[in-house]
Amino acid sequence: MNDTTPEPRSRNADRSQQAILEAAREEFSLHGLAGARVDRIAERADVNKRLIYYYFGSKDDLFLAVLEGVYADIRAAEKKLHLLELSPPEAIARLTEFTWNYYLEHPEFITLLNSANLHQARHLAKSQRVREMNSPLIQTLGEILEQGRRDGVLRGGIDPVQLYISIAGLAYFYLSNNHTLSAIFGRDLMTRKAHAERLSHMRDVVLGYVLRD
Structure with a gap:
């Protein structure tokens, strides 16, 4: 196996994080930090809500990202x-x-x-x-x-x-x-x-x- 080839799991993780960030950008821009809901971000990104906390830690940390x-x-x-x-x-x-x-x-x-x-x-x-x-x-x-x-x-x-x-x-x-x-x-x-x-x-x-x- 070529060591420079990204692992499929890594590529999937990158795609998931990017989807979360794009969904979060839309959610925060529409509702602000206080009004934003992680449930809606998860739904927009088509990911499990727990994955958001796994990658970003908290809603505040996601807002900073x-x-x-x-x-x-x-x-x-x-x-x-x-x-x-x-x-x-x-x-x-x-x-x-x-x-x-x-x-x-x-x-x-x-x-x-x-x-x-x-x-x-x-x-x-x-x-x-x-x-x-x-x-x-x-x-x-x-x-x-x-x-x-x-x-x-x-x-x-x-x-x-x-x-x-x-x-x-x-x-x-x-x-x-x-x-x-x-x-x-x-x-x-x-x-x-x-x-x-x-x-x-x-x-x-x-x-x-x-x-x-």
Whole structure:
């Protein structure tokens, strides 16, 4: 037998865990941590409920695994942007556009973060993996800002963490609060035209901050 060939049991275990994670992502995004039910996750994943506890330990540990998974997905997508191959202004504009579109196309990301914040991020606070995943993005953004400063096209003294929080916040607040904002201002903020206007505004705000006069 070839030692490099995975055992069938191992492959089945991987498939079961992936099915559980996908079902849990849907359940947590729909109902939050408090409202999620392991029974429904088991039913969605078509596995025995005991298998969930065997692989993940508890509902809280499963929630953390889901959060780590959604962060891994967005960080992997960001890597494909190859931001360091662009000019600094283009890279920042591209990251801004990507962040907006990713949040728009993955509403479960926002609802999962809402649930995590409701519980004061006590799950993410335990995750070294999430911190390690975020560090390369901030390092890349720092390199872009420094290159832009050296090239004379970007202002100096910009904190990459603060900049990323601002980019994410411009998208996150709009989308996570679209129902209340639409009601308050009497405008449907989720039309295609409104989305285009928001992205244009975000680009103007971010680039207006980072570009040198």
